[in-house]
Amino acid sequence: MEPANRHLIYITREVNAQLSEQFNARGWQVDVAASARDVRRALRSEAAAGGLLDLSSQFDSREIIALEPCLTRPNVGWVAATAPGQMQERTLRRLVRDYCYDYVTMPYEAPRIVDSVGHAYGMVVLGAGDDDTPPARAGEGEMVGSCDAMRALFRAIRKVAMTDAPVFVSGESGTGKELTAVAIHERSVRCAAPFVAINCGAIPPHLVQSELFGYERGAFTGATQRKIGRIEAAHGGTLFLDEIGDLPLESQASLLRFLQEGRIERLGGRESIDIDVRVISATHVDMVRAMDEGRFRADLYHRLCVLQIEEPPLRARGKDIELLARHMLERFRHDGTRRLRGFSADAIAALHNYAWPGNVRELINRIRRAIVMSEGRLITAHDLELADFVDVAPVSLAQAREAAERQAIELALLRHRGRLGDAAQELAISRVTLYRLLSAHGMRHIPVEPGAHQMPN
CATH class of the missing domain: 3.40.50.2300 (Response regulator)
Structure with a gap:
């Protein structure tokens, strides 16, 4: 009943x-x-x-x-x-x-x-009533996390997406600032229009102007035809200026003028073009110090930084490190030839003990390398090249058992496409016991293989 x-x-x-x-x-x-x-x-x-x-x-x-x-x-x-x-x-x-x-x-x-x-x-x-136990996967699109810092980030993304004001995303390299910009764009009224990203630190200084604003035919030697700049290409949508702290001073003045007037002129052109874009910028640079040292214009910074979002470093995300590692293993497991079952106890210890100076980008690279190089069914600390970080704080037997139990449940659910009855039968437990274990491990979002009911990324 x-x-x-x-x-x-x-x-x-x-x-x-x-x-x-x-x-x-x-x-x-x-x-x-x-x-x-x-x-x-x-x-x-x-x-x-x-x-x-x-x-x-x-x-x-x-x-x-x-x-x-x-x-x-x-x-x-x-x-x-x-x-x-x-x-x-x-x-x-x-x-x-x-x-x-x-x-x-x-x-x-x-x-x-x-x-x-x-x-x-x-x-x-x-x-219900188990707020201390995070779900197995929570996030915003490609972003994964359930710690307090990431939940605060997700709330901030949803709030700023509802406005059209400029957003400034700050944080260390490798924390996923572009993913945050994409998430804001996809939740805004501009989601059907272009999202155009430009890395201001990766373009030679003498090419920044032409990349941002475009140029007319004959504007300089080699300009054989008109080229639309990144700002104009983003018309109606979102312009993401990554590493804005590395933008040369001479280009900062031109960008400020565009932000004030909403109009651009292509190099070598005389026509003034109206542009409607939402600007999101990001950098790992200490902007206060950059302004004090005269490397970045204060008036431009205040134009860009109407709304600010701080991207948390990976080392501050606690249990999310393991959550992200498992997510990346599922995402890239087909890079290797072995059928990997997950991470060994020493690998989990190393994941938590390492400081992750390269943040999420470094985590992804280490896991992809381990998937290819691993010689066992479990990825070890040695496979991650983090063997030196195991002895700092070894996992207890209880933690190892908990990790193994959770892993067994996840794999059973993946094999049976989220069907709890079949997964419980494989694990030799009752359906009621499986429900209890799902709750104990915070696995409210049941992982399902692509092709079942979970939508692909």
Whole structure:
């Protein structure tokens, strides 16, 4: 007998009467919402709830963006209903991948949807009251993390994405500043327009002007035809100025003028061109020191730094280091020829003991190298070239057992595409025990192989 009075948030433009009757018959209290305001009204308590997002009812892009903050609520297990071919749209694909436990494609049977929402609701209930245990994977698109610093970053991304003001992303090299810029762009009203990135530190100083603003034919020797600059190419979308702290002083004046007037002139041209872009900039440089030393204009900095986001270094992300390592192993495991099962206990110890001066970029490189060079079924500290960092703080037997148990569950769920009954049978435990272990390990987001119900990156 299923419990009664479970709460369902049904987001749709056109209510499916048969579907609503099925939910009512199974003991659900249904709240229909046609807008973000309706959803916020329905989410009046922190109690666990199920959610059905009917994307087939043709919400426009602005409505989807307005709904997204509602989908981040941890007490609702969302399932999406989509029309055939709808997942070809990048924004919807990301929305389903990042916030939904499952999705179904029309035509669909009502009992199938009710069961799926019930499963999502059950997974939320499992995690209720266990805030100290992070989910197995949480994040923003390509960004992965569940520590306090990353949760704060994700909240900041969602907030600044709703405005058009310039954003300044600061942080050490390798922390993923461009991923943050992409995440902001994809959640903004400009998501369908271009995202153009330029590394200001990688372009020779004498070419910066032409790269940013473009040039006309005959502007200089070798200019045989007109070239559109990066700023003009981003018209209507987002311009990402990476390593802005390395921009030469002579180019800073031109960039400041563009930011003030919203117009550019190509080199060798006389026409003034109106440009509409949202500017996001990033650097690892200490900008206060750069301004004090006269290497960066203060007026330009204040134009760029209306909103600021700080990217946390990897060493400050605690358990996220292991979370990221496992994510990268799954992502790149096909680089190697062996069927790797995960990380050994000494590898996990080394991951936490190493300072990661190269941050996430270094982590990715070490894991990809280990995948290719490993000679066993588990990646070891030696494979990661971090053997010297094992003895600093060896893992306890309890930690090793916990890591092995979690790994066994993850692999079983991957092999059976998230089917709990089949995974429990392989592990020789009951389904109830598997639910308890999922909760204990914070595995509310069940990993599913591509081709099942998880959307590809």
